[in-house]
Amino acid sequence: NLQRFRSNFYKRDDPSSSLLFFPKPYKATPQVLMEDMIENATPMTHYIHHPDTKLRRELANPLLRAFLKMVFLDNFVHCDLHAGNVLVQHRGGANGENAIVFLDAGIATSLSKQDQQNLMDLFRAVLLNDGNRAGRLMVERAKYKRCSTEEEAAAFAEGVGAIVSEFHDARSKGLTLGTIRIGTLLSRVLDLCRVY
Incomplete structure (x- = not known):
């Protein structure tokens, strides 16, 4: 599922220009999944009641766009999207943008x-x-x-x-x-x- 999400969201499997991130899987067995280590990130649960409305909106917009893309464009939906499976990765840089990281993509579906x-x-x-x-x-x-x-x-x-x-x-x-x-x-x- 991670590979499919990555191909749906990135050109040439390159997430560097995206503010949405799906970890890259390296090895998968029925019992173990090895994937990218996500550093400098905070669970989305930390932001749900954050007092900064502008920040909450900045985080919510890409989440909503990603979900609508999954449902209406790709027809391949992450079915376990709750605040515990979403991280905010602090990338810093000149514009201080945050990336949204989607975890636990094991449950996904497509509609007929x-x-x-x-x-x-x-x-x-x-x-x-x-x-x-x-x-x-x-x-x-x-x-x-x-x-x-x-x-x-x-x-x-x-x-x-x-x-x-x-x-x-x-x-x-x-x-x-x-x-x-x-x-x-x-x-x-x-x-x-x-x-x-």
Whole structure:
């Protein structure tokens, strides 16, 4: 997986110009993985509640871009991306840039072409604040359809529409993704799934 991530993110396996870093594997057996030693780095957990908002944003932007690249461009996703598996490497230099280091890439996956298209269509509907369409897409493309009537499908889509609108309204009032409780929004969507 590390080799594939490196080829997806670096030209000619050269990470020197990138602010995203995947360790280079040297030897791998079922029990042992030898890879680059990461020095001068701090776990991302140290920065989650850091008082410097500008620094948190500078660290979050490349993480978000990397994740979106994995999902939408490469269709090969690191499935264990939590703050303990991400390091901030302090490179210093004239501009003092920090590199993001991804660890523990043993769990990765790809979506089928159809699932990737479904995700892109859903993502597009949410970004365009078309929550009703997002809800309809979920119903129409679900592997196991539970809405037994058109009225239930419409009610589900309307519920998703309200959640998406609420999310966009909160963002337009100047709230950031960090202050919007994504977990709460997803929980509400799952509650709708249980009802319908």
